[in-house]
Amino acid sequence: MRRPPQLLWIVLAVLAAGLLLLVFNHDAGRTFGLENDQFANILTAGLLVTVISAGIVASRPSFGEVTRNIAAWLFILLALTTGYTYRYELQDIASRVTAGLVPGSPLSVTDSEGNVTVTVEKTGSGHFEARAAINGKPVQVMVDTGAxxxxxxxxxxxxxxLDVEALNFTVPVSTANGVTVAARARAQTIAIGNIERGPLPxxxxxxxxxxxxxLGMNFMGTLSGYDVRGDRMVLRD
Structure with missing residues (x-):
């Protein structure tokens, strides 16, 4: 049976030692003068670099191949770092593109502090409508603050x-067409853009x-606020 390479045992030993240090210093919050989160990041990065370097050396590539591999890994790390740094801006761009391509799609914006606002447009009917996601399924809803x-x-x-045939329609409700009856049910999630709530009756x-x-006040009432600006309604998480 082939024995694991010596480098593997060294990497595992370093990882185990680092994890033990983090466990022992959990209450103190610091390891070797560093915050535990920083120490864990350095430990992970160091092990990753060691493994990649060992793989390059073991394969005995040419100088050109080494250079290309290093450049490729640097590009990947740079792309991941850039994506994480500008994650909120990228989310906003994706939301704007979706809102432009799919009619009724709400426009979500997340600021640098993580606060989310969602803009809903007024349609030709004079009502604010949006493409919601209820239980993960698209549903076109009209925002009704009177409901x-x-x-x-x-x-x-x-x-x-929902199993509609199993519902019991006994709850009286008022609609634009008069008084009718409805059935009680539950939605696991209701989302307008990046604002999600649930479960909700x-x-x-x-x-x-x-x-x-x-879309009634049992959802709207959970927001920190909302206001109307011309033909737009802005919801604040």
Missing amino acids: SMTVLTVEDARSIG ILVAQPGALSQSL
Whole structure:
């Protein structure tokens, strides 16, 4: 049986020693004068460089191959670092592109402190509508601050995985078409852009009673605030 290379035992020993130091110094918060998080990052980076270097040496490549490999790894590390540094800006760009390509998609913006705002546009009907994600499924909803609960049409309820046939339509509700009845249900998640809540109670309107699903105050009331700016409604997480 082939024995593991000596370098593997050295790497494992260093990793074990580093982990033990972190465990013993957990309460102190520092190891060799460094914060435990910094020490862990240095330990991980050092082991990664050692393994990569050993692989290059063991394969005995030419000088040109070594240079290309080092350049490739540096490019990968630079790309990962840049992506992490500008992660919020990249999320904003992706959200803007999606909002432009998919009608009704909300525009999410995250600032440097991690605060999220979502902009919803007013449609030709004069209402604020957005493409929400309920239980991970797309649902076009109208924002209705006059509705205490989020109400789904039967079709939308079925599309997010609810067993509509098992629902009990006994809850009286008022709609633009008058008083009707709805059934109580629950959504595991409701998301508008990058703002997500759940689980939340919802209602399902009886067939034919509602033409479009409504996003009510049981979602809107969880926000830190929202305001209307012309044809836009801005939601703040």
